Amino acid sequence: MGALLALASAICYGLSDFVGGLVARRAPFATVALLGQAGGLVFALAFVPVVPTGAVGAADLGWGALSGVGTGIGMLFLFRGLADGAMSVVVPVSAVGGVALPALAGVAFLGERPPPLSWLGIAVAVPALWLVSHTRSGTGGVPGPVANGLIASTGIAVQYLALAQATPASGGWPVVAGRVAAILTVLPWTRAPRLRLRPAAIPLLAALAGIAAALALLCYLLATRHQLVVIAVVLSSLYPVIPVVLGIVVLRERLRATQVAGLLASAAAVTLLTAG
Incomplete structure:
Protein backbone atom coordinates (compact mmCIF):
# COMPACT_ATOMS: atom_id res chain seq x y z
CA MET A 1 0.00 0.00 0.00
CA GLY A 2 2.78 2.46 0.91
CA ALA A 3 4.58 1.92 -2.39
CA LEU A 4 1.38 2.42 -4.40
CA LEU A 5 0.60 5.64 -2.55
CA ALA A 6 4.14 6.92 -3.16
CA LEU A 7 3.84 6.11 -6.87
CA ALA A 8 0.46 7.89 -6.96
CA SER A 9 2.24 10.88 -5.41
CA ALA A 10 4.83 10.78 -8.20
CA ILE A 11 2.11 10.72 -10.87
CA CYS A 12 0.29 13.69 -9.32
CA TYR A 13 3.51 15.65 -8.90
CA GLY A 14 4.48 14.91 -12.48
CA LEU A 15 1.14 16.21 -13.72
CA SER A 16 1.57 19.31 -11.55
CA ASP A 17 5.05 20.04 -12.91
CA PHE A 18 3.95 19.49 -16.51
CA VAL A 19 1.02 21.89 -16.27
CA GLY A 20 2.83 24.37 -14.01
CA GLY A 21 5.90 24.37 -16.24
CA LEU A 22 3.83 25.21 -19.32
CA PHE A 29 6.70 32.39 -12.08
CA ALA A 30 5.84 33.69 -8.60
CA THR A 31 2.21 34.28 -9.58
CA VAL A 32 1.96 30.75 -10.96
CA GLY A 40 -3.92 23.38 -3.27
CA LEU A 41 -5.24 24.93 -0.05
CA VAL A 42 -8.85 24.81 -1.25
CA PHE A 43 -8.42 21.19 -2.31
CA ALA A 44 -6.68 20.17 0.93
CA VAL A 51 -8.60 11.20 5.81
CA PRO A 52 -9.07 9.57 9.26
CA THR A 53 -8.13 12.12 11.92
CA GLY A 54 -7.58 11.86 15.65
CA ALA A 55 -5.91 14.43 17.88
CA VAL A 56 -4.05 17.10 15.90
CA GLY A 57 -1.14 18.50 17.90
CA ALA A 58 0.67 21.80 17.51
CA ALA A 59 3.82 19.90 16.54
CA ASP A 60 1.97 18.25 13.64
CA LEU A 61 0.85 21.61 12.32
CA GLY A 62 4.36 22.97 12.86
CA TRP A 63 5.91 20.16 10.80
CA GLY A 64 3.26 20.76 8.14
CA ALA A 65 4.04 24.48 8.09
CA LEU A 66 7.78 23.80 7.76
CA SER A 67 6.99 21.45 4.91
CA GLY A 68 4.98 24.24 3.28
CA VAL A 69 7.90 26.65 3.52
CA GLY A 70 9.94 24.04 1.68
CA THR A 71 7.18 23.71 -0.91
CA GLY A 72 7.03 27.46 -1.44
CA ILE A 73 10.80 27.75 -1.90
CA GLY A 74 10.94 24.68 -4.11
CA MET A 75 8.14 25.81 -6.42
CA LEU A 76 9.41 29.39 -6.64
CA PHE A 77 12.86 28.41 -7.82
CA LEU A 78 11.67 25.50 -9.94
CA PHE A 79 9.23 27.71 -11.85
CA ARG A 80 11.82 30.49 -11.97
CA GLY A 81 14.20 28.10 -13.73
CA LEU A 82 11.48 26.81 -16.05
CA ALA A 83 10.44 30.37 -16.93
CA ASP A 84 14.04 31.13 -17.94
CA GLY A 85 14.01 28.14 -20.28
CA ALA A 86 16.60 26.24 -18.25
CA MET A 87 14.54 23.06 -17.87
CA SER A 88 17.47 20.88 -18.95
CA VAL A 89 19.41 21.99 -15.86
CA VAL A 90 16.82 22.93 -13.24
CA VAL A 91 14.64 19.81 -13.40
CA PRO A 92 17.39 17.18 -13.09
CA VAL A 93 19.29 19.11 -10.41
CA SER A 94 16.12 19.67 -8.36
CA ALA A 95 14.98 16.07 -8.82
CA VAL A 96 18.28 14.41 -7.91
CA GLY A 97 18.93 16.76 -4.99
CA GLY A 98 15.33 16.40 -3.82
CA VAL A 99 15.69 12.63 -3.55
CA ALA A 100 19.31 12.40 -2.36
CA LEU A 101 19.04 14.82 0.58
CA PRO A 102 15.97 13.20 2.22
CA ALA A 103 17.37 9.71 1.64
CA LEU A 104 20.64 10.61 3.36
CA ALA A 105 18.80 12.38 6.19
CA GLY A 106 16.48 9.41 6.68
CA VAL A 107 19.44 7.10 7.19
CA ALA A 108 21.62 9.51 9.18
CA PHE A 109 19.04 11.15 11.46
CA LEU A 110 15.90 8.98 11.42
CA GLY A 111 17.77 5.70 11.83
CA GLU A 112 16.08 4.06 8.85
CA ARG A 113 17.75 0.99 7.36
CA PRO A 114 16.29 -0.02 3.99
CA PRO A 115 16.79 -3.65 2.89
CA PRO A 116 19.53 -4.42 0.29
CA LEU A 117 17.15 -4.44 -2.70
CA SER A 118 15.85 -1.02 -1.71
CA TRP A 119 19.40 0.34 -1.44
CA LEU A 120 20.01 -0.91 -4.97
CA GLY A 121 16.79 0.75 -6.09
CA ILE A 122 17.90 4.06 -4.56
CA ALA A 123 21.29 3.74 -6.29
CA VAL A 124 19.53 3.17 -9.63
CA ALA A 125 16.92 5.91 -9.12
CA VAL A 126 19.35 8.82 -8.72
CA PRO A 127 21.08 8.50 -12.14
CA ALA A 128 17.72 7.50 -13.66
CA LEU A 129 16.22 10.84 -12.62
CA TRP A 130 19.13 12.70 -14.14
CA LEU A 131 18.97 10.80 -17.43
CA VAL A 132 15.23 11.07 -17.85
CA SER A 133 15.16 14.81 -17.05
CA HIS A 134 18.27 16.07 -18.84
CA THR A 135 18.01 17.34 -22.40
CA ARG A 136 20.34 19.11 -24.80
CA SER A 137 18.29 22.28 -24.87
CA GLY A 138 18.71 24.93 -22.22
CA THR A 139 21.69 26.79 -20.84
CA GLY A 140 23.97 23.93 -19.91
CA GLY A 141 26.00 24.46 -16.78
CA VAL A 142 25.37 28.17 -16.34
CA PRO A 143 25.53 29.01 -12.59
CA GLY A 144 22.06 30.67 -12.54
CA PRO A 145 20.06 27.59 -13.56
CA VAL A 146 22.21 25.35 -11.35
CA ALA A 147 21.58 27.66 -8.38
CA ASN A 148 17.82 27.61 -9.08
CA GLY A 149 17.89 23.82 -9.21
CA LEU A 150 19.89 23.47 -6.00
CA ILE A 151 17.65 25.85 -4.06
CA ALA A 152 14.56 24.09 -5.43
CA SER A 153 15.99 20.71 -4.42
CA THR A 154 16.63 21.95 -0.87
CA GLY A 155 13.04 23.17 -0.61
CA ILE A 156 11.73 19.85 -1.94
CA ALA A 157 13.88 17.93 0.56
CA VAL A 158 12.56 20.03 3.47
CA GLN A 159 9.02 19.50 2.18
CA TYR A 160 9.36 15.71 2.21
CA LEU A 161 11.29 15.34 5.46
CA ALA A 162 9.18 17.73 7.52
CA LEU A 163 5.82 16.35 6.36
CA ALA A 164 6.90 12.80 7.24
CA GLN A 165 7.33 13.83 10.90
CA ALA A 166 3.61 14.51 11.39
CA THR A 167 1.80 11.81 13.39
CA PRO A 168 -0.86 9.59 11.78
CA ALA A 169 -3.48 11.03 14.14
CA SER A 170 -3.11 14.43 12.48
CA GLY A 171 -4.80 13.22 9.30
CA GLY A 172 -4.45 15.65 6.42
CA TRP A 173 -4.19 18.80 8.54
CA PRO A 174 -0.39 19.08 8.16
CA VAL A 175 -0.94 19.42 4.40
CA VAL A 176 -3.45 22.22 5.03
CA ALA A 177 -0.97 23.99 7.33
CA GLY A 178 1.65 23.51 4.64
CA ARG A 179 -0.46 25.17 1.95
CA VAL A 180 -1.00 28.21 4.22
CA ALA A 181 2.74 28.43 4.93
CA ALA A 182 3.54 28.00 1.24
CA ILE A 183 1.22 30.88 0.32
CA LEU A 184 2.86 33.12 2.92
CA THR A 185 6.31 32.11 1.60
CA VAL A 186 5.45 32.85 -2.02
CA LEU A 187 3.36 35.99 -1.44
CA PRO A 188 6.27 38.47 -0.97
CA TRP A 189 7.60 37.47 -4.42
CA THR A 190 4.41 38.44 -6.23
CA ARG A 191 3.25 41.82 -7.43
CA ALA A 192 -0.43 42.76 -7.33
CA PRO A 193 -0.67 44.12 -10.91
CA ARG A 194 0.60 40.82 -12.28
CA LEU A 195 -2.33 38.94 -10.82
CA ARG A 196 -4.42 40.16 -13.77
CA LEU A 197 -3.59 37.38 -16.16
CA ARG A 198 -4.83 36.78 -19.68
CA PRO A 199 -6.15 34.49 -20.95
CA ALA A 200 -8.37 33.41 -18.09
CA ALA A 201 -7.23 29.81 -18.54
CA ILE A 202 -3.82 30.61 -17.05
CA PRO A 203 -5.03 31.14 -13.44
CA LEU A 204 -7.23 28.06 -13.76
CA LEU A 205 -4.36 25.88 -15.00
CA ALA A 206 -2.05 27.21 -12.27
CA ALA A 207 -4.68 26.33 -9.65
CA LEU A 208 -5.13 22.86 -11.15
CA ALA A 209 -1.35 22.33 -10.95
CA GLY A 210 -1.51 23.25 -7.27
CA ILE A 211 -4.41 20.88 -6.67
CA ALA A 212 -2.41 18.04 -8.24
CA ALA A 213 0.57 18.94 -6.03
CA ALA A 214 -1.60 18.98 -2.89
CA LEU A 215 -2.99 15.55 -3.79
CA ALA A 216 0.59 14.37 -4.33
CA LEU A 217 1.52 15.49 -0.82
CA LEU A 218 -1.51 13.80 0.70
CA CYS A 219 -0.57 10.55 -1.05
CA TYR A 220 3.02 10.93 0.11
CA VAL A 233 10.70 9.78 -0.90
CA VAL A 234 12.51 7.94 -3.68
CA LEU A 235 9.32 6.55 -5.22
CA SER A 236 7.56 9.93 -4.97
CA SER A 237 10.59 11.63 -6.51
CA LEU A 238 10.25 9.67 -9.75
CA TYR A 239 7.79 12.35 -10.87
CA PRO A 240 10.05 13.73 -13.68
CA VAL A 241 9.17 10.60 -15.67
CA ILE A 242 5.59 11.87 -16.05
CA PRO A 243 6.39 15.18 -17.84
CA VAL A 244 8.69 13.28 -20.19
CA VAL A 245 5.95 10.78 -21.07
CA LEU A 246 3.37 13.57 -21.42
CA GLY A 247 5.79 15.48 -23.63
CA ILE A 248 5.86 12.50 -25.98
CA VAL A 249 2.10 11.89 -25.96
CA VAL A 250 0.76 15.44 -25.78
CA LEU A 251 3.50 17.64 -27.25
CA ARG A 252 4.80 15.06 -29.77
CA GLU A 253 8.34 15.37 -28.45
CA ARG A 254 10.96 12.82 -29.42
CA LEU A 255 12.87 10.76 -26.88
CA ARG A 256 16.65 10.86 -26.79
CA ALA A 257 18.68 7.72 -26.13
CA THR A 258 19.62 8.95 -22.65
CA GLN A 259 15.97 9.51 -21.78
CA VAL A 260 15.09 5.98 -22.91
CA ALA A 261 17.86 4.70 -20.64
CA GLY A 262 16.49 6.86 -17.82
CA LEU A 263 12.95 5.53 -18.26
CA LEU A 264 14.19 1.93 -18.23
CA ALA A 265 16.32 2.63 -15.16
CA SER A 266 13.32 4.26 -13.45
CA ALA A 267 11.24 1.15 -14.09
CA ALA A 268 14.04 -0.97 -12.64
CA ALA A 269 14.24 1.31 -9.58
CA VAL A 270 10.50 1.00 -8.96
CA THR A 271 10.73 -2.78 -9.22
CA LEU A 272 13.62 -2.95 -6.77
CA LEU A 273 12.07 -0.52 -4.29
CA THR A 274 8.70 -2.24 -4.25
CA ALA A 275 10.28 -5.71 -4.05
CA GLY A 276 12.56 -4.69 -1.19
Whole structure:
Protein backbone atom coordinates (compact mmCIF):
# COMPACT_ATOMS: atom_id res chain seq x y z
CA MET A 1 0.00 0.00 0.00
CA GLY A 2 2.78 2.46 0.91
CA ALA A 3 4.58 1.92 -2.39
CA LEU A 4 1.38 2.42 -4.40
CA LEU A 5 0.60 5.64 -2.55
CA ALA A 6 4.14 6.92 -3.16
CA LEU A 7 3.84 6.11 -6.87
CA ALA A 8 0.46 7.89 -6.96
CA SER A 9 2.24 10.88 -5.41
CA ALA A 10 4.83 10.78 -8.20
CA ILE A 11 2.11 10.72 -10.87
CA CYS A 12 0.29 13.69 -9.32
CA TYR A 13 3.51 15.65 -8.90
CA GLY A 14 4.48 14.91 -12.48
CA LEU A 15 1.14 16.21 -13.72
CA SER A 16 1.57 19.31 -11.55
CA ASP A 17 5.05 20.04 -12.91
CA PHE A 18 3.95 19.49 -16.51
CA VAL A 19 1.02 21.89 -16.27
CA GLY A 20 2.83 24.37 -14.01
CA GLY A 21 5.90 24.37 -16.24
CA LEU A 22 3.83 25.21 -19.32
CA VAL A 23 2.00 28.01 -17.49
CA ALA A 24 5.27 29.42 -16.08
CA ARG A 25 6.38 30.09 -19.67
CA ARG A 26 3.41 32.47 -20.15
CA ALA A 27 3.00 34.10 -16.74
CA PRO A 28 5.22 35.38 -13.90
CA PHE A 29 6.70 32.39 -12.08
CA ALA A 30 5.84 33.69 -8.60
CA THR A 31 2.21 34.28 -9.58
CA VAL A 32 1.96 30.75 -10.96
CA ALA A 33 3.36 29.39 -7.68
CA LEU A 34 0.97 31.52 -5.60
CA LEU A 35 -2.13 30.52 -7.56
CA GLY A 36 -1.04 26.90 -7.39
CA GLN A 37 -0.72 26.94 -3.61
CA ALA A 38 -4.08 28.71 -3.27
CA GLY A 39 -5.71 25.99 -5.37
CA GLY A 40 -3.92 23.38 -3.27
CA LEU A 41 -5.24 24.93 -0.05
CA VAL A 42 -8.85 24.81 -1.25
CA PHE A 43 -8.42 21.19 -2.31
CA ALA A 44 -6.68 20.17 0.93
CA LEU A 45 -9.47 21.71 3.04
CA ALA A 46 -12.08 19.83 0.99
CA PHE A 47 -10.14 16.55 1.18
CA VAL A 48 -9.25 16.59 4.90
CA PRO A 49 -12.60 15.06 6.05
CA VAL A 50 -11.83 11.98 3.91
CA VAL A 51 -8.60 11.20 5.81
CA PRO A 52 -9.07 9.57 9.26
CA THR A 53 -8.13 12.12 11.92
CA GLY A 54 -7.58 11.86 15.65
CA ALA A 55 -5.91 14.43 17.88
CA VAL A 56 -4.05 17.10 15.90
CA GLY A 57 -1.14 18.50 17.90
CA ALA A 58 0.67 21.80 17.51
CA ALA A 59 3.82 19.90 16.54
CA ASP A 60 1.97 18.25 13.64
CA LEU A 61 0.85 21.61 12.32
CA GLY A 62 4.36 22.97 12.86
CA TRP A 63 5.91 20.16 10.80
CA GLY A 64 3.26 20.76 8.14
CA ALA A 65 4.04 24.48 8.09
CA LEU A 66 7.78 23.80 7.76
CA SER A 67 6.99 21.45 4.91
CA GLY A 68 4.98 24.24 3.28
CA VAL A 69 7.90 26.65 3.52
CA GLY A 70 9.94 24.04 1.68
CA THR A 71 7.18 23.71 -0.91
CA GLY A 72 7.03 27.46 -1.44
CA ILE A 73 10.80 27.75 -1.90
CA GLY A 74 10.94 24.68 -4.11
CA MET A 75 8.14 25.81 -6.42
CA LEU A 76 9.41 29.39 -6.64
CA PHE A 77 12.86 28.41 -7.82
CA LEU A 78 11.67 25.50 -9.94
CA PHE A 79 9.23 27.71 -11.85
CA ARG A 80 11.82 30.49 -11.97
CA GLY A 81 14.20 28.10 -13.73
CA LEU A 82 11.48 26.81 -16.05
CA ALA A 83 10.44 30.37 -16.93
CA ASP A 84 14.04 31.13 -17.94
CA GLY A 85 14.01 28.14 -20.28
CA ALA A 86 16.60 26.24 -18.25
CA MET A 87 14.54 23.06 -17.87
CA SER A 88 17.47 20.88 -18.95
CA VAL A 89 19.41 21.99 -15.86
CA VAL A 90 16.82 22.93 -13.24
CA VAL A 91 14.64 19.81 -13.40
CA PRO A 92 17.39 17.18 -13.09
CA VAL A 93 19.29 19.11 -10.41
CA SER A 94 16.12 19.67 -8.36
CA ALA A 95 14.98 16.07 -8.82
CA VAL A 96 18.28 14.41 -7.91
CA GLY A 97 18.93 16.76 -4.99
CA GLY A 98 15.33 16.40 -3.82
CA VAL A 99 15.69 12.63 -3.55
CA ALA A 100 19.31 12.40 -2.36
CA LEU A 101 19.04 14.82 0.58
CA PRO A 102 15.97 13.20 2.22
CA ALA A 103 17.37 9.71 1.64
CA LEU A 104 20.64 10.61 3.36
CA ALA A 105 18.80 12.38 6.19
CA GLY A 106 16.48 9.41 6.68
CA VAL A 107 19.44 7.10 7.19
CA ALA A 108 21.62 9.51 9.18
CA PHE A 109 19.04 11.15 11.46
CA LEU A 110 15.90 8.98 11.42
CA GLY A 111 17.77 5.70 11.83
CA GLU A 112 16.08 4.06 8.85
CA ARG A 113 17.75 0.99 7.36
CA PRO A 114 16.29 -0.02 3.99
CA PRO A 115 16.79 -3.65 2.89
CA PRO A 116 19.53 -4.42 0.29
CA LEU A 117 17.15 -4.44 -2.70
CA SER A 118 15.85 -1.02 -1.71
CA TRP A 119 19.40 0.34 -1.44
CA LEU A 120 20.01 -0.91 -4.97
CA GLY A 121 16.79 0.75 -6.09
CA ILE A 122 17.90 4.06 -4.56
CA ALA A 123 21.29 3.74 -6.29
CA VAL A 124 19.53 3.17 -9.63
CA ALA A 125 16.92 5.91 -9.12
CA VAL A 126 19.35 8.82 -8.72
CA PRO A 127 21.08 8.50 -12.14
CA ALA A 128 17.72 7.50 -13.66
CA LEU A 129 16.22 10.84 -12.62
CA TRP A 130 19.13 12.70 -14.14
CA LEU A 131 18.97 10.80 -17.43
CA VAL A 132 15.23 11.07 -17.85
CA SER A 133 15.16 14.81 -17.05
CA HIS A 134 18.27 16.07 -18.84
CA THR A 135 18.01 17.34 -22.40
CA ARG A 136 20.34 19.11 -24.80
CA SER A 137 18.29 22.28 -24.87
CA GLY A 138 18.71 24.93 -22.22
CA THR A 139 21.69 26.79 -20.84
CA GLY A 140 23.97 23.93 -19.91
CA GLY A 141 26.00 24.46 -16.78
CA VAL A 142 25.37 28.17 -16.34
CA PRO A 143 25.53 29.01 -12.59
CA GLY A 144 22.06 30.67 -12.54
CA PRO A 145 20.06 27.59 -13.56
CA VAL A 146 22.21 25.35 -11.35
CA ALA A 147 21.58 27.66 -8.38
CA ASN A 148 17.82 27.61 -9.08
CA GLY A 149 17.89 23.82 -9.21
CA LEU A 150 19.89 23.47 -6.00
CA ILE A 151 17.65 25.85 -4.06
CA ALA A 152 14.56 24.09 -5.43
CA SER A 153 15.99 20.71 -4.42
CA THR A 154 16.63 21.95 -0.87
CA GLY A 155 13.04 23.17 -0.61
CA ILE A 156 11.73 19.85 -1.94
CA ALA A 157 13.88 17.93 0.56
CA VAL A 158 12.56 20.03 3.47
CA GLN A 159 9.02 19.50 2.18
CA TYR A 160 9.36 15.71 2.21
CA LEU A 161 11.29 15.34 5.46
CA ALA A 162 9.18 17.73 7.52
CA LEU A 163 5.82 16.35 6.36
CA ALA A 164 6.90 12.80 7.24
CA GLN A 165 7.33 13.83 10.90
CA ALA A 166 3.61 14.51 11.39
CA THR A 167 1.80 11.81 13.39
CA PRO A 168 -0.86 9.59 11.78
CA ALA A 169 -3.48 11.03 14.14
CA SER A 170 -3.11 14.43 12.48
CA GLY A 171 -4.80 13.22 9.30
CA GLY A 172 -4.45 15.65 6.42
CA TRP A 173 -4.19 18.80 8.54
CA PRO A 174 -0.39 19.08 8.16
CA VAL A 175 -0.94 19.42 4.40
CA VAL A 176 -3.45 22.22 5.03
CA ALA A 177 -0.97 23.99 7.33
CA GLY A 178 1.65 23.51 4.64
CA ARG A 179 -0.46 25.17 1.95
CA VAL A 180 -1.00 28.21 4.22
CA ALA A 181 2.74 28.43 4.93
CA ALA A 182 3.54 28.00 1.24
CA ILE A 183 1.22 30.88 0.32
CA LEU A 184 2.86 33.12 2.92
CA THR A 185 6.31 32.11 1.60
CA VAL A 186 5.45 32.85 -2.02
CA LEU A 187 3.36 35.99 -1.44
CA PRO A 188 6.27 38.47 -0.97
CA TRP A 189 7.60 37.47 -4.42
CA THR A 190 4.41 38.44 -6.23
CA ARG A 191 3.25 41.82 -7.43
CA ALA A 192 -0.43 42.76 -7.33
CA PRO A 193 -0.67 44.12 -10.91
CA ARG A 194 0.60 40.82 -12.28
CA LEU A 195 -2.33 38.94 -10.82
CA ARG A 196 -4.42 40.16 -13.77
CA LEU A 197 -3.59 37.38 -16.16
CA ARG A 198 -4.83 36.78 -19.68
CA PRO A 199 -6.15 34.49 -20.95
CA ALA A 200 -8.37 33.41 -18.09
CA ALA A 201 -7.23 29.81 -18.54
CA ILE A 202 -3.82 30.61 -17.05
CA PRO A 203 -5.03 31.14 -13.44
CA LEU A 204 -7.23 28.06 -13.76
CA LEU A 205 -4.36 25.88 -15.00
CA ALA A 206 -2.05 27.21 -12.27
CA ALA A 207 -4.68 26.33 -9.65
CA LEU A 208 -5.13 22.86 -11.15
CA ALA A 209 -1.35 22.33 -10.95
CA GLY A 210 -1.51 23.25 -7.27
CA ILE A 211 -4.41 20.88 -6.67
CA ALA A 212 -2.41 18.04 -8.24
CA ALA A 213 0.57 18.94 -6.03
CA ALA A 214 -1.60 18.98 -2.89
CA LEU A 215 -2.99 15.55 -3.79
CA ALA A 216 0.59 14.37 -4.33
CA LEU A 217 1.52 15.49 -0.82
CA LEU A 218 -1.51 13.80 0.70
CA CYS A 219 -0.57 10.55 -1.05
CA TYR A 220 3.02 10.93 0.11
CA LEU A 221 1.94 11.65 3.70
CA LEU A 222 -0.19 8.50 3.73
CA ALA A 223 2.66 6.54 2.12
CA THR A 224 5.04 7.43 4.96
CA ARG A 225 2.61 5.78 7.37
CA HIS A 226 2.97 2.45 5.58
CA GLN A 227 6.55 2.68 4.29
CA LEU A 228 10.03 3.87 5.28
CA VAL A 229 10.43 7.59 4.61
CA VAL A 230 13.54 6.87 2.50
CA ILE A 231 11.65 4.57 0.15
CA ALA A 232 8.53 6.78 0.02
CA VAL A 233 10.70 9.78 -0.90
CA VAL A 234 12.51 7.94 -3.68
CA LEU A 235 9.32 6.55 -5.22
CA SER A 236 7.56 9.93 -4.97
CA SER A 237 10.59 11.63 -6.51
CA LEU A 238 10.25 9.67 -9.75
CA TYR A 239 7.79 12.35 -10.87
CA PRO A 240 10.05 13.73 -13.68
CA VAL A 241 9.17 10.60 -15.67
CA ILE A 242 5.59 11.87 -16.05
CA PRO A 243 6.39 15.18 -17.84
CA VAL A 244 8.69 13.28 -20.19
CA VAL A 245 5.95 10.78 -21.07
CA LEU A 246 3.37 13.57 -21.42
CA GLY A 247 5.79 15.48 -23.63
CA ILE A 248 5.86 12.50 -25.98
CA VAL A 249 2.10 11.89 -25.96
CA VAL A 250 0.76 15.44 -25.78
CA LEU A 251 3.50 17.64 -27.25
CA ARG A 252 4.80 15.06 -29.77
CA GLU A 253 8.34 15.37 -28.45
CA ARG A 254 10.96 12.82 -29.42
CA LEU A 255 12.87 10.76 -26.88
CA ARG A 256 16.65 10.86 -26.79
CA ALA A 257 18.68 7.72 -26.13
CA THR A 258 19.62 8.95 -22.65
CA GLN A 259 15.97 9.51 -21.78
CA VAL A 260 15.09 5.98 -22.91
CA ALA A 261 17.86 4.70 -20.64
CA GLY A 262 16.49 6.86 -17.82
CA LEU A 263 12.95 5.53 -18.26
CA LEU A 264 14.19 1.93 -18.23
CA ALA A 265 16.32 2.63 -15.16
CA SER A 266 13.32 4.26 -13.45
CA ALA A 267 11.24 1.15 -14.09
CA ALA A 268 14.04 -0.97 -12.64
CA ALA A 269 14.24 1.31 -9.58
CA VAL A 270 10.50 1.00 -8.96
CA THR A 271 10.73 -2.78 -9.22
CA LEU A 272 13.62 -2.95 -6.77
CA LEU A 273 12.07 -0.52 -4.29
CA THR A 274 8.70 -2.24 -4.25
CA ALA A 275 10.28 -5.71 -4.05
CA GLY A 276 12.56 -4.69 -1.19
